[in-house]
Amino acid sequence: MGDAMKLGINLLCLGGHIDESHLPLIERIAEIGYDHVEVPVMHGDPSHYAWLGERLAGLGLGRAQTSIVPDPDANPLSDDPAVRRRGLDHLSWIQDCAEALGSETVGGPFHAPMAHFTGEGPTEAEIARGAEAHRAMAERAGRNGYVLALEHLNRFETYFLNTMEQARAYVDAVGHPAFGIMYDTFHANIEEHDQAGAIRMLGEAMHVLHVSENDRGIPGRGQIDFATVFRTAKETGFDGPVVLEAFGAGVPELAAATRVWRPLFPDVETLFSESHDFIRRTWEAA
Template sequence: MSKLGIHSFVWSAGSSQAELEDALKMTLELGFDLIEFSYLDPRQADVAWLAKRIDACGLGVAVSMGLPRDGDVSSDDPSVVANGVTILERAIALTRDLGGQKLAGILSSSHGKQEQAPTARAWKTSAFTLANAAHTAKSAGVTLNLEIVNRFESNLLNTVSQGLAFIEDTGSDNIFLHLDTFHMNIEEADIGLALRHAGDKIGYVHLGESHRGYLGTGNINFAAIFDALRAIGYDDYLTFESFSSEVVDEDLSLKTGIWRNLWSDNVALAKHAHRFIDLGLETSRLKMELMKAEHKANH
């Protein structure tokens, strides 16, 4: 069914060649198919070298990010929107240069808690801007995947239904949803139903627990999630994301409120995640086969 990815921040928040090499090594050794990099600065990392190493490891790669306040493409200030466009174009180029096809994250607005509700103008400005960015991305062989996040990290797109309406307003066929179980657990009435509603507009999925730690130790119903993903035929990447104060990226840790040390052994964490996801997907497959067999037997 799906291929498994892991967020590089499970390994390190650094971008030195040694840290990147170690992240690739651990991702490959533990059997993941893709590595995701967030906020990777080409001025600090050797992109050409990294692309060659990713290719040599046979790994897929995705890039994720959140727009800063001075690059908010939903802003009323044209200069701020223009800066956001520049940031998106650089991220698209980085994704392409690393050999990736997915740029994901909070691309429709700035990342962080807002103090007011978005206006109709903000929605339209963001949709228009992203439609143009999606055209640029398509030429680079990259899709834009808009992360639907909780109300404390964006005021624009918090639910699948909002995301689908937004994509429709862009008129683009190169914009998809980036769904994250941590955020969906906060905002959706029913995660399984929301995944079914999103259907083929899902371009990328993050699997994260309600407290950001070990999968299965929080309150998210992953069985329902795996069942929904199988029901809609999702066969793209499922990327494990977990944060702890053990590995700190200052900007992201502040915006996402990573105050607790939910794990210290990242190898044990990643091994557990791989087993957990594999078993969940296998169980959902067996349930579907059982239902199909029973249906056939009764007809």
């Protein structure tokens, strides 16, 4: 490979909680030539992720993770001190697991509860509370040698962070080098006028690039112009992980949040192989 692009895969295509049963497929991911995996860290405890991290390292795979805020009753943005305290405890648990797993990046929408709406956009007070919480996370991440990559979602999944204009302003509000954004082509395809302009606006704040087709199936089969996305990412000097994200219908907790009710790829072998080849080829050509 002429460049050092680091290709990952988000394991939500296999399940919402990764355990022993998923290891044969993860071995296959390593064989095909992915460099790292992004582990969904939704529940469980650090000891589980310490075990998993060792197994992944044994396969030669780097580790990363995505996490969410699952519950409005533990919302780090809340103006209710008890609810906010539970939210901050949850963010701390995310980092406990990240450090056990050996995650190099911690991504996902760990800002507001999934699919929870207030009837308006984020208030200034919510943005200030979020920025304070995420700055504290970034300080801890910086001390421990990993980075945060907060994910924007489209307007149907969150009200807090939808556009790169919002994301850029939020990065500036947090103001810490370990804090940046997980840019996701699926969400941007809904919210942005053009992906190239959105990526340029984000600039060095893009810590992870999520490669996700417009239907969340196999990239290259849909409408998103990945050649332009990759070319623009390279132009901005992006050298972070490029991560495949595709969803199947097999993960009930995910289907409910993302409205995936039908299979979006024929089988995981096709997903792994075709996506790997498409992303590597398109990145090299960009």
